[in-house]
Amino acid sequence: MKWRGRRKSTHVTDRRGEAIPRSSGSNAAAGLLLGFFFRSSRKTKLAIILVAIFAFTFFRGPMMEMIGLSELAPTEQSHSGQNDEMRDYLSVMMADNETVWTNVLAKQGLRYRPANMIIYSQRTQIPGGIADARMGPFYLPANETIYIDPSFFSELKEKFGAKGDFAEAYVVAHEYGHHIQNIMGRLQELHTQRGTVSKKEYNQHSVRVELQADFLAGVFAHHANNTFKEFLEAGDIEEAMRCAEAIGDDRLQQQSQGSVVRDSFTHGTSKQRAYWFQKGYTTGDLKEGEKLYTLPYSQL
Numbered sequence: 039m040k041w042r043g044r045r046k047s048t049h050v051t052d053r054r055g056e057a058i059p060r061s062s063g064s065n066a067a068a069g070l071l072l073g074f075f076f077r078s079s080r081k082t083k084l085a086i087i088l089v090a091i092f093a094f095t096f097f098r099g100p101m102m103e104m105i106g107l108s109e110l111a112p113t114e115q116s117h118s119g120q121n122d123e124m125r126d127y128l129s130v131m132m133a134d135n136e137t138v139w140t141n142v143l144a145k146q147g148l149r150y151r152p153a154n155m156i157i158y159s160q161r162t163q164i165p166g167g168i169a170d171a172r173m174g175p176f177y178l179p180a181n182e183t184i185y186i187d188p189s190f191f192s193e194l195k196e197k198f199g200a201k202g203d204f205a206e207a208y209v210v211a212h213e214y215g216h217h218i219q220n221i222m223g224r225l226q227e228l229h230t231q232r233g234t235v236s237k238k239e240y241n242q243h244s245v246r247v248e249l250q251a252d253f254l255a256g257v258f259a260h261h262a263n264n265t266f267k268e269f270l271e272a273g274d275i276e277e278a279m280r281c282a283e284a285i286g287d288d289r290l291q292q293q294s295q296g297s298v299v300r301d302s303f304t305h306g307t308s309k310q311r312a313y314w315f316q317k318g319y320t321t322g323d324l325k326e327g328e329k330l331y332t333l334p335y336s337q338l
């Protein structure tokens with residue numbers, strides 16, 4: 039993919055090199071509370087339990103869940119330092135997504151608004167908690183921000199054999215796809231299902247949403263290639279598809295636990311992820327992706 043010399047987004051913040059927050063301040067607070075709990079009287083204990091149940095039920099916060107790229111198992115990893123080439127690359131990718139989606143959504147009569155990106159290293163503060171690089175890249179609907187530690191790209195290369203700048207473009211476009219779903223109202227739907235449907239049903243809905251993000255990444259590639267001069271190079275689409283396959287639920291589960299539990303899938307199989315990316319790329323048509331919500335689950 040050719041990317042040098044194109045516009046850079048102004049919605050990218052580079053937090054690498056900033057002080058890294060401790061992994062969880064709330065753990066310490068919980069420890070203090072637990073200590074108090076065990077030392078308190080029976081009546082106080084009961085009151086604390088009631089308050090805790092109330093708080094858990096009503097204050098889980100709207101749209102605070104993170105919409106990640108895959109079910110990658112947490113791994114410890116080393117981190118590359120400040121890398122301006124990486125910041126330039128990600129800023130161009132964000133700008134490309136801004137250009138493409140402004141046009142595509144306008145044709146649907148939808149008003150586009152830009153997403154933000156925060157590049158960080160190891161850990162960073164997010165509203166209501168701390169992001170950890172081991173979670174992989176994700177989109178946070180609460181502040182419409184994509185969080186990414188670029189060391190994830192090295193992990194993709196080394197652990198999953200998914201290399202190339204277009205594999206990385208696919209990752210950014212998938213997360214941007216979640217932002218487009220947020221504008222289209224698809225994430226809110228998933229959010230309202232949390233806790234109201236069975237785990238299995240929720241997971242199936244999650245798979246539809248994740249496959250649509252892969253589809254939207256394909257739609258991005260289709261329109262970017264028509265918009266920018268010499269965008270795609272030979273082998274780019276294959277790079278993205280190899281990457282989509284590498285992070286399929288079945289492949290990741292097979293690698294980490296040696297077996298596959300289909301009901302626990304949240305992102306779709308390797309085959310499904312590559313299929314829907316390609317479908318988005320060949321059609322470039324948002325309507326095709328809406329089929330993900332009408333097709334029976336077994337036919338995705």
Ligand SMILES: [Zn+2]
Pocket residue numbers: 105106107108212216248251
């Ligand atoms: Zn995702």
